[in-house]
Amino acid sequence: MGAGLAMTGMIGAGAGLGILFGNYLQAAMRNxxxxxxxxxxxxxxxxxxxxxxxxxxVVALIILxxxx
Amino acid sequence: xxxxxxxxxxxxxKLVALPAVDVPVLGHxxxxxxxxxxxxxxxxxxxxxxxxxxxxxxVVPGRMQALAETLYDLVDKGLTGxxxxxxxxxxxxxxxTLFALIAVMNIIGLAPGSFTVTSQLAVTAxxxxxTFLIVIVVGFARNGLGFFKLFAPSGVGIGMLLILVxxxxxxxxxxxxxLAMRLFGNMxxxxxxxxxxxxFIISLGAFAMxxxxxxxxxxxxxxxLVMVIALMILELIVAGLQAFVFASLxxxxxxxxxxxxxxx
Numbered sequence: 001m002g003a004g005l006a007m008t009g010m011i012g013a014g015a016g017l018g019i020l021f022g023n024y025l026q027a028a029m030r031n032x033x034x035x036x037x038x039x040x041x042x043x044x045x046x047x048x049x050x051x052x053x054x055x056x057x058v059v060a061l062i063i064l065x066x067x068x
Numbered sequence: 069x070x071x072x073x074x075x076x077x078x079x080x081x082k083l084v085a086l087p088a089v090d091v092p093v094l095g096h097x098x099x100x101x102x103x104x105x106x107x108x109x110x111x112x113x114x115x116x117x118x119x120x121x122x123x124x125x126x127v128v129p130g131r132m133q134a135l136a137e138t139l140y141d142l143v144d145k146g147l148t149g150x151x152x153x154x155x156x157x158x159x160x161x162x163x164x165t166l167f168a169l170i171a172v173m174n175i176i177g178l179a180p181g182s183f184t185v186t187s188q189l190a191v192t193a194x195x196x197x198x199t200f201l202i203v204i205v206v207g208f209a210r211n212g213l214g215f216f217k218l219f220a221p222s223g224v225g226i227g228m229l230l231i232l233v234x235x236x237x238x239x240x241x242x243x244x245x246x247l248a249m250r251l252f253g254n255m256x257x258x259x260x261x262x263x264x265x266x267x268f269i270i271s272l273g274a275f276a277m278x279x280x281x282x283x284x285x286x287x288x289x290x291x292x293l294v295m296v297i298a299l300m301i302l303e304l305i306v307a308g309l310q311a312f313v314f315a316s317l318x319x320x321x322x323x324x325x326x327x328x329x330x331x332x
Contacts, residue, residue: 037150040146040147040150040151040316043309043312043313044313044316044317044320046313047250047313047316048246050250050254051246051249051250054249054250054253054254054257055249055253057253057256057257058249058253061256065075
């Protein structure tokens with residue numbers, strides 16, 4: 001139960017990634033020539049956002065598997 | 069039917085038992101060759117053989133050399149160039165090694181029956197700590213005590229600094245943690261999800277054998293198979309992407325300390 005609840009942190013990561021890629025796509029449509037140059041920043045933002053979701057996964061794994 | 073144990077694929081067992089040795093600082097160290105060590109050696113061997121055979125330096129590159137050059141340019145021209153600048157050139161070999169090793173370890177981990185080395189927190193934490201220590205050493209070597217300017221953004225009032233400096237210090241020390249956790253979490257998460265869908269294929273198929281309404285299970289079983297294939301493709305992308313992300317974050321952290329004095 002606790003592990004399942006811990007995974008609710010993924011909601012935020014999912015929403016964040018949606019906003020991230022949506023805004024990138026919007027910007028890329030407006031100025032396609034600048035899109036390639038901003039791709040490293042996109043991946044960086046993706047990584048940082050993803051990390052917060054992964055934290056909740058790690059917490060869930062700890063709850064499931066670490067015996068105190 | 070075997071029990072469903074999604075975490076068993078990450079268990080480490082010894083392949084070749086070697087005696088433990090006593091190292092002065094670390095204490096008792098077991099040098100046995102485990103499946104993790106074996107697959108790490110295989111990854112390193114693949115990289116070494118590939119680049120030794122590909123790096124012939126021909127003017128007109130063959131297929132292998134073209135692939136090797138593309139990968140190298142991805143790091144050299146795609147990461148260190150734009151992110152660190154000319155001062156980043158000395159770090160290209162380090163970042164490229166990280167990228168190649170993590171990418172190959174991730175990708176051979178996807179082969180059925182193999183072991184994903186990067187699913188061990190010890191491995192990813194070692195890589196992250198190494199990066200972290202290099203950032204600190206380079207920071208002090210390049211800037212001396214000016215390294216501490218990293219924690220105090222310029223143009224901020226003294227009152228704000230009192231709040232900002234602790235936040236900056238904490239976020240600096242969280243870097244290796246996030247770096248290690250991201251790779252570990254992505255690999256473990258991906259493999260567990262793939263394992264679960266793979267078990268659905270068998271268990272739903274077995275359930276469908278009861279006949280009647282339960283034969284709808286064949287449909288769900290087939291859907292799970294499609295899902296596993298889709299996840300495999302996703303994981304292949306993630307394997308390369310995570311290696312790239314690890315390398316690009318290393319670049320960002322190095323850029324922070326290398327270009328500290330002239331606000332890049």
